[in-house]
Amino acid sequence: MITLDKARKVFSQGKPNEFVALHETSLVIEADRLTVIRGPSGSGKTTLLSLIGCMARPTSGRIHVLGREITSLPERFLTEIRRKTFGFIFQQFNLIPGLTALENVILPAYPTGERRSSLERRAAGLFELFNLASKARSRVEWLSGGEAQRVTIARALINDPAVVIADEPTAHLDSKLSREFMDTMGRLRNEGRTVLIASHDPLVYEHPAVERVFHIRDGRIDGDGR
Amino acid sequence: MASWIDRQKNVLDFTLSSLLRRKGKNLALLAVYTLLVFLMASVMLATSAIRKEASTVLREAPEMVVQRTVAGRQDPIPLAYLEKIRDIAGVVSSDGRLWGYYYDPVVGANYTLLVPREDGPDPGTVTIGPGVARARMASTGDTLEFKGASGALIELVVGDILSTDSELVASDLVLLSAADYGAIFGPADGLATDLVVRVANPRELQTIALKIAERFPDTRIILRDEMLRTYDAVFSWRGGILAILLFGVVLAFVIVSWDKASGLSQEERREIGILKAVGWETSDVILMKFWEGAVVSLSAYFIGVLLAYIHVFFFSARLFAPVLKGWAVLYPQFRLIPFIDASQLTALFFLTVVPYAVATIIPSWRASVTDPDAVMKGIR
Numbered sequence: 001m002i003t004l005d006k007a008r009k010v011f012s013q014g015k016p017n018e019f020v021a022l023h024e025t026s027l028v029i030e031a032d033r034l035t036v037i038r039g040p041s042g043s044g045k046t047t048l049l050s051l052i053g054c055m056a057r058p059t060s061g062r063i064h065v066l067g068r069e070i071t072s073l074p075e076r077f078l079t080e081i082r083r084k085t086f087g088f089i090f091q092q093f094n095l096i097p098g099l100t101a102l103e104n105v106i107l108p109a110y111p112t113g114e115r116r117s118s119l120e121r122r123a124a125g126l127f128e129l130f131n132l133a134s135k136a137r138s139r140v141e142w143l144s145g146g147e148a149q150r151v152t153i154a155r156a157l158i159n160d161p162a163v164v165i166a167d168e169p170t171a172h173l174d175s176k177l178s179r180e181f182m183d184t185m186g187r188l189r190n191e192g193r194t195v196l197i198a199s200h201d202p203l204v205y206e207h208p209a210v211e212r213v214f215h216i217r218d219g220r221i222d223g224d225g226r
Numbered sequence: 227m228a229s230w231i232d233r234q235k236n237v238l239d240f241t242l243s244s245l246l247r248r249k250g251k252n253l254a255l256l257a258v259y260t261l262l263v264f265l266m267a268s269v270m271l272a273t274s275a276i277r278k279e280a281s282t283v284l285r286e287a288p289e290m291v292v293q294r295t296v297a298g299r300q301d302p303i304p305l306a307y308l309e310k311i312r313d314i315a316g317v318v319s320s321d322g323r324l325w326g327y328y329y330d331p332v333v334g335a336n337y338t339l340l341v342p343r344e345d346g347p348d349p350g351t352v353t354i355g356p357g358v359a360r361a362r363m364a365s366t367g368d369t370l371e372f373k374g375a376s377g378a379l380i381e382l383v384v385g386d387i388l389s390t391d392s393e394l395v396a397s398d399l400v401l402l403s404a405a406d407y408g409a410i411f412g413p414a415d416g417l418a419t420d421l422v423v424r425v426a427n428p429r430e431l432q433t434i435a436l437k438i439a440e441r442f443p444d445t446r447i448i449l450r451d452e453m454l455r456t457y458d459a460v461f462s463w464r465g466g467i468l469a470i471l472l473f474g475v476v477l478a479f480v481i482v483s484w485d486k487a488s489g490l491s492q493e494e495r496r497e498i499g500i501l502k503a504v505g506w507e508t509s510d511v512i513l514m515k516f517w518e519g520a521v522v523s524l525s526a527y528f529i530g531v532l533l534a535y536i537h538v539f540f541f542s543a544r545l546f547a548p549v550l551k552g553w554a555v556l557y558p559q560f561r562l563i564p565f566i567d568a569s570q571l572t573a574l575f576f577l578t579v580v581p582y583a584v585a586t587i588i589p590s591w592r593a594s595v596t597d598p599d600a601v602m603k604g605i606r
Contacts, residue, residue, distance in 0.1 A: 050599035055503060057597075075595075076507055082598075083505030094500045098247035103240075108504040110236040113229030119236075155504065 002029040002052055002163070002194070007061035009047050021047040022219045024061060029196055030212070031066075031162075034189040036205045037198045039216035045198035046167055048216065052196065053165045054082040066162065083108060087156030089166035093148045095140040095155075101147075102127070102136040105155045112159070119158070126154040130184075146177045153184060163194040170201045182207040237510060241517040244497075256526055262476065263530025263578055264537070270574060271534055272543035274567040280457040284450060288422035289431060291448045292438055302417035307442055311423060314437050316430045322418025324404060326411050328372065333361040339400045341407045349403040351385035357397030359387045370400075375412035382406060476577070490589050498590065502598035511594035512587055519586030523579040531571065539564045 009022040022044045029035050029052070037045050050056040051063060054070055057078075062071050070081060087108075095104045105126065106119040127133045130150040135143060140151060149169070156164055166185070170178035178201065186209030189195045197204055205213050215223035245252050292311070294303035303322070311320045324341035337358055347353050352370065354362075364370060364384050374380045388396045408414055425434055435447040490498075498511055506514075537543060 047599075050597075055597060055599035076509075079502075079505060079507040088503060090503070094503065096497055096500060099243060103243065107240070107501070108506075110240055111233055111506055111510040113231075113233035113236070115232050116236060116239065159505065 001031045001064075001066065002196075003027070003064045004051070005062040005064070007051055007058040007063055009044075009051060009056065010059040013059060020219055022051070022058075025221055027214065027221060029194065031194050032189065032192055033211045034185060034195040034209050035197070035212045035214070036210050037196070037214045037216055038200060038205045039198075040200055043216045044219040045200075045216055047219075049165050049167050049196065049198050053086045053088060053163075054078045083112070083159055085162055087159065087161035087164045089149075089152050089156050089164065089169050091168035091171050093152050093172075095148060095151060097139070097141045099140060100137050101132065101140055101143065101151045101154075104140055104151060105158055107158075108155060109158050123154065123158060126157055130154055145172055146180070149173060149177065149181060150184075153181075157188075161193070163196065164188055166195070166197045166199075168199055168201075169197060170199060170204055175203060178203040179207070182209060185209060234513075237514050238517050238521075241514050241521060244514070245518060245521060252522065256522055259522065259526035259578075259582070260530045260533070263527050263574065264533045266476070266574055266578070267531045267534035267571070268537050268543060269546060270570045271538040271566065272546055274570060275538060275565045277458055278565040281454055284454055284457065287450050287453065289425055289428065289450050290423040290435060292421040292423060292442070292445050293448065294420075294442075294445050296444070300420075302414060302419060303421055303445070305416050305418055307445075308421060310441060311421065311438060314434055314441075316425050316427060316434050318424045318426050320421055320423045322421050324407050324414060325419045326407075328400070328410065330361075335361050335398070337398050337400045339402060339407060339410065341404045342401050346403055347385050347401055349405045350383060351403075352382045352406070353386040353388060353401040354384055355388050355396040355399035358400060359384075372410050374409050380406065380409050490593055495593050498593045499596075499598060502594060502596075508591070508594045512591055515587050515590035516583060519583040520579075523582040527575060527579050531574075535564070535566075 004025050004027040006024045006026055007022065008020070008024045011019045011021055025048070037048060039045050047056070051058050052065070054065070058071060062069055064070070065081060065085060068081070070078060073081070095101075096107070099107075102120065102123055105123045106116075109119050109122075124133070124136070127136050130153060132147060132150055132154065135147055135151075140148060143151065149172075156166075164185070170181055173181060182204060185195050185197065186207070189209060189211075197210075199205060204210070212224070214221050292303065292307070294301050294307075305322050308320050308322060311317060321343055323343070326339050328337045328339050329335075330337060335358075354364065354370070359365065362368075362370060364387075366384055366386060368384050369381050370384060372380045372382065382402065388399060388401075402410075404414075423434070423438070425431055431449055431451075435449060439445060439447055501511055501514075502508075537545065
């Protein structure tokens, strides 16, 4: 379970360009559920995901991840939690060009000190799962949009995270690929993972696998659907 | 421990693939870096090897040379001094030497003409150094002409050519008989150019030198150690001059590497953002950048030193030979005996590898301490 207790995020605090990206927000993301945060562009979805995923710290308030208060943790521990607990799927894919799909997938596990051969075995299983076995040794810039998306999902799962976070994952996908993506997310949820997606795409928040939807607007949660 | 090693291997693996992805840029940097190390290492290796060579050759030189001076200039010394020198306690032997400089207008070079104390050439023949042989394109059996003191031309046959092993000091040497020496420089009856003195106990050199100076106030004493120090100073000075000239190159490289290192490209910043976002710690990113700097700088260092070694010891430091050897016309051609001064190579390591590695890490650290959520906000 992830809880936000009056979490607030302000950028450029005290400067003329101060901007409140997220007003005091209290929220509970239940474990083993597929939850969507729905809202228009600039509403604060990405900021909320960054706070939950230990990528940024709240300006005030507290955040608990799996029972652990993370707000005051040193950067090193925060990174460890991020690596072990979360798998991220980014809107821009954020794959590193010049590397193969396989190298991109095992990238998050490099610093763990696990043997390369063991990492490759684990990655091979994920490539099989996402029908990408033939693309493992291809450089990522040669992949289609759908293939690149599946590589980012495989990368998100390489450390076997309890929580998968996806930010506008269907922004660059057509309807068919978007539905396939959501089916995959549903499968991950069925495996017992917590899935949290930020999106304003109806194909995402109206998908049958989605169990809960939060509405966000101007940095405030203003509704709780489904 | 195994996990630590695997972590290093994984990060190094990623580093190598990163370097290969920016192949052109990194190869260009490596080439410039290697050239710099090569130039610096060549000067260092050549200087220390020549100094070593000179000290080895001079080890065979007499411990003490006595010269006579008149009005501050060297003048022939009477052989009568020998007897009184031999009387000094501690002196083992004392002999006169005949030698002089001869300017050869044909090739514009100065030769050193020397009468050996024993096993010298027969009258009418000479043994010449390899530099003289090259300059005059002479081989055994050829005739060399010298202008005598009387103005007459004296023809001497080349009986032998000295080995190239001793070329540093024998390049310009012409060995001849006392009779021929007299014909070229004028009669030297009862006189020598200088006297060589050998002593039983090297610790008594200074004392004996003082005694000779007291008995013969018109002489000056040159000790072998003084000659060694002079050689040392001359070659160190030449090496220093080259190092100063190369300092400009070093400075240019420092500026270029600092500029390269301090200005991470947008692509590199984006990459660091992705790494942080997927779970790399700041220390992992710095480790990766450390390896990147280490791979480039260590490769440049080892390749540069290896090339310098080949240049100096297999090709006789051809690039710097005129500056380092210093002879005007008869440059000695010799293969230096491999000699490596570990302290100099260590200094070179700290002057080239360490600054580059640091210059690479600092900007990466600055980029990697930023929140990884920048990547969530779509850095490209």
